[in-house]
Amino acid sequence: MTNNTKKKAAMMLSIAVALAAFSGQAWAEQGTKASAPASITTTATKSVTKSATKAGGINPYEVAGIKDPAAFTAYFAKLQKAVKDNKPEQVAELISYPMNLNKNNKTFLIYSKKDFVNKYDRIFTSAVRANLLAQQVDQLFVNYQGVRVGEGDLWIGERSHKLGVISVNVINNPYEAAGIQNPVVFEHNFSLLQKYVKEGKKSEAAQLMVYPLKVNSNGKTMEIKTAKDFIAKYDKIMTAKVKKALLAQKVDKVGVNWKGISIGNGALWMGQSGEQVGVFAINL
Incomplete structure (x- = not known):
């Protein structure tokens, strides 16, 4: 190979390397730009x-x-x-x-x-x-x-x-003043309460109480803190008088005010605490 031939070969090799490096850099930059939006997701x-x-x-x-x-x-x-x-x-x-x-x-x-x-x-x-x-x-x-x-x-x-x-x-909500968000939920729970009390289902009725439940008698208030406590004292709380008042109550005749919903002329009071709708007070 002559000196001129060697010089030409060296020059061509240098150009090829430069082009390869440039192409690689350009490809890398394109790849970076294409992948960037994928990491930005709102x-x-x-x-x-x-x-x-x-x-x-x-x-x-x-x-x-x-x-x-x-x-x-x-x-x-x-x-x-x-x-x-x-x-x-x-x-x-x-x-x-x-x-x-x-x-x-x-x-x-x-x-x-x-x-x-x-x-x-x-x-x-x-x-x-x-x-x-x-x-x-x-x-x-x-x-x-x-x-x-x-x-x-x-x-x-x-x-x-x-x-x-x-x-x-x-939806028309006649119980809104008492803080009831959904009238359907109240009426459903009220109906269940009447059903369970009528059938003597203590455990089921206990699930419709809001604890601590206040039981008022002769100027004194007793707090029932759990469903288990309610069941144990059921007969003393759900007296014949309270049961009669509850079962005689028509849902469209309940009393409603800012305190809650009065059942049986105040024998029981129902309201909403968080997501729960139930009895929060009983007056013996």
């Missing part, structure tokens, strides 16, 4: 992805006319936070006006934010708020009418490219 995106997977599509809210699932997830979280923080003015910003308020088999229109805020407690009742806050975003029901929250307490939709609550369905 909570909203995760929720939407989970919902989408469950619904079997990219946009689980599409049938309701909602175009951006991530925007909906962010909106829903904002609505829950505003309600949880008890901020009526902030909730009012998330309503689509005019909004339908369905109550007592009648439909009322809420035309403005001011109107909504003034009637907030009558629109977003304790039951509506509780069901909204308990709702998981990936468990929402969706159809052409909108996105249903709870058992239909609220419906959310998109109007003029803006998300908002389009309707609220309020």
Whole structure:
């Protein structure tokens, strides 16, 4: 090989090495850029992805006319936070006006934010708020009418490219003043209490007490701290007089005030403590 040939070969080898190094660097940079977004996933995106997977599509809210699932997830979280923080003015910003308020088999229109805020407690009742806050975003029901929250307490939709609550369905709750969130739960538990007492089922009746249970007699109060304690003292607590008053009580004739629900002219008092609805006081 001549000197000129050797020089040409060396030059070609240098160029090849340089090109290989440049290509490798460029490939590495492209690989880094492509993989970076995969590590940045917001909570909203995760929720939407989970919902989408469950619904079997990219946009689980599409049938309701909602175009951006991530925007909906962010909106829903904002609505829950505003309600949880008890901020009526902030909730009012998330309503689509005019909004339908369905109550007592009648439909009322809420035309403005001011109107909504003034009637907030009558629109977003304790039951509506509780069901909204308990709702998981990936468990929402969706159809052409909108996105249903709870058992239909609220419906959310998109109007003029803006998300908002389009309707609220309020169940008539005659026990709300006593702090009962769901009238159906109270009436169910009241019916069970009558049934168990009538059948003499002490253990079952004990599960419908709120502990510590206050038993008032002759100006003195005794606290029953557990179901076991209640069962042991059942006959002394659930006297013939108390049983008669309970079994004679009609559910639509109970007394309701801020203290609770009076059964049998105050022989028993029922109320709600946390999630439990039951008897919290008995007067002998």
